[in-house]
Amino acid sequence: MKLPSPTTEALQRMQKVELHCHLELALRMSTLRELAANQGHDVQTEGVFESEFLIQKPMGELRDVLHKFLNTRDVIVSEAWMERIAFEVCEDMYLESNVRILELRYAPSFLLDHHTSMKADRLQEAIQRGVSKAEALYPIAVGLICILQRTNSIEENARWVDFALNHRNGFVALDLADNEVDFDPEPFIPLFMRAKKGGLGITVHAGEPLIPGISKNIITAIDGMGADRIGHGLQAIENPELVEMLAHKGIPLELCPTSNWLTGATPSIETHPFRQLHAAGVQVTINTDDPGIMCTNLLREYHLLAFHQNIPVSVFEQCNAWAFEASFIDEAKRRSVWQTNTQCQQS
Template sequence: MTESALFALPKVELHCHLELAFRKTTLKNWALQRGMAVDAEHAFENEFLIKSPMADLPSVLHKFLNARDVIDNEAKVEQLAFEACEDMHRISNVRVLELRYAPSFLLDAHPDMNADLMLEAILRGITRAERKYPMVVGLIGLLQRIKSVQENERWCDWILERKAHFVGLDLADDEVHYPAHPFASLFQKAKAQGLGITVHAGEPDVPQAAQNILVALDKLGADRIGHGVQAIQDEEVMARLVQDRIPLELCPWSNVLTRAVSSLTNHPFKELLKRGIRTTLNTDDPGVMDISLVDQCRHVMTHLDISIENLMQCNEWAREASFISQERIQSVWPNNKS
C-alpha cells in the first residue's frame, strides 16, 4: 500500500473535537502572542501536545486547558474551524467531516465571548472550507456530563433553537464518575426534533464501561457510539451492536494515549470488525494528540494488519452513519460524481 493510494482513499471523519483540532503552527503563534515561552518545540509539546500515553489525568487536562486559554476570541475560532477542515482535507482526503464542540467549554474560560457569535464564526470557517475543497462538514453540539442537568438543559435548548446549524448532539467527558442516564430526557428531546445522537460510552478500561454503551442506546437513543472500544469485554453488548447495526466511532491512537487500551497492537479494532460490528476510524483530537486521519489509517494497517479493503468498508459504514444528509455527501463523494 503506497502512501499515495492511502491518501487517495476518500475518507469520512465522524469523531473530531473542534477545540482540540487546532493546527500546531497556529496555536503556537497564539500562545506566543499571549507571552507563553513556547518557542522551543519541546516547550510547545510540553504545554499543548500529548505525545505518549498519559501518566495521569491532571497532566492531560493541563494541555486541554492551555489550548482553551489561547483560543480567546471569535476570529480565532473562525480560523480554528477553517484550518481543522482544511487540514482534514489536504492531509487525509477527508470528504465528509463532522466536527463537535461544546459551547460551554470555550465560554467557561472566556466569558466575554458570545455563544451566537462563536457559532457564527465556526460556520464562517466551515463554509469557507466547503467552498474551497470538495468536502461537506456538519456540526455536532456537545453536552458536558460533568455539568448539571439544568445547565445542560439550557445548552440543549440553545442548540435545538439553532438546529438548522447542527446535525447531531453528543455527551462527553468523564463517564466513570458521571453517568449518562440523568441526561436521557435531553437526548430524547433532541432525537424527537431530528438531531442525530452520539454518546461517548465504553471508552475507559473500567468494569462498567461496556454496559454504559447499553445505557447510551436504550436511555439516550444513541444512533452511534463515541469510542465504544470496551464493547470487546461484553458479549451481550457486541451482539446488540451487530443486531442493531450500531456504528462505533473508534479512535485507536486516542485510546492508547488515554490508556483505554495498552497498545495499538492490543487494540480490538480488528476483532470488533471481524465480529461484524460497524467500526469506523476517527482522530478524536487531531491537534492535541498530533495525529491525522491518514496517520490513524497507517497505524491500524501496520499494527493490526487492517487491509485497504477493510478501510474502504469502514468508510462506507461511516458514510452511511453520517448525520449529514446523503444528498450533500453524494455531491462530494468521488464514486458518485461520474
C-alpha cells in the same frame, strides 16, 4: 499470512469520512503555537510548548490529559480565532487525508465558561463562517455536533440542548462528553430524548476508559439515550453479548486509535480491539478525536492500523462506507462531495 501493507498513495487517495473530531483540540500546530505565543507562553525553549500543550505519549492520569485540554482552550480567546481554526481544520482534513465528509464537534460551554467575552451565537456564526469558506473551496461536506459536558449541571446542559435545536442550520447532532467514570449518563436521558425528538442525531461518548464494567454506559446510551452511534465504545469488547447487540443493531463505533492509546484505553495500537470488533461484525469507523494536540491526522490513523494490525484496504473501504451511511449530514450534501466508483476510476 501477513498481507502487504497498503501503500501511502492508496491510503491517501481513498476518500474518507471523519465522524469524531473535537474542533477545539484539532488546531493546526502552527496556529496553536501562534495562539500560545500571543498569550505569553514560551514557544521558543525546546520542549516547553510540547510539554504544556501536546500529548505524545500515554498519560498515566486522566487529570494530566484534561490539563492539556484546558491549556489549549485557554489560549483560544476570541470568536475570530475559532473561525480561523474551523477553516484550517477542514482544509487540513481535505488536503492531508482526503476527508470528504467531516463532522466536527465542540462544547459551547467549554469555551464560553472560561472566556466570558465570547457569546454563543457569535461563536457559532464564526465557526460556520470558517466551515462555509472551506466548503466553498474544497469538495468537503461539514456538519457540527453540539457537546454537552457531563461535568456541568442538567439545568445548564438543558440550555445547550435548546441552543442546538435552535441552530439546526449548523448542528446535525448532540453528544455527551467528559468523565464517564464519575458522572453517570442516566440523568441526561431526558435531554437526549428531547434532542432526538427535535430531529438531532445522537452520539454519546461511552465505554472509553479501560475500567471493568464501563461498557454498561454503552447500553445506557443505546437503550436510554437513543444513541445512533457511540463515541469510542471500544470497551464493548469486554461483553460478548453487547458486541453481538452492536453488530445486530448496526450501531457504529467511532474508534480513535491514537487517542485510545494515549489516554490508556488500550495498551497499544496492536492490542486495540479494532480488528476483533470488525471480525465480530460491528460497524467500526476510524477517527482522530483530538488531532491537533495528539499530533495525528486521519491518514496517519489508517497507516497505524495497516501497519500494526495488518488491516487491508478493503476493510478501510468498508469502514468508510459505514461511516458515510452513519453520518448525520444531509444525504444530498454528502453525495455531492462523494465520488462513486465510476467517477473515481475516471478521475
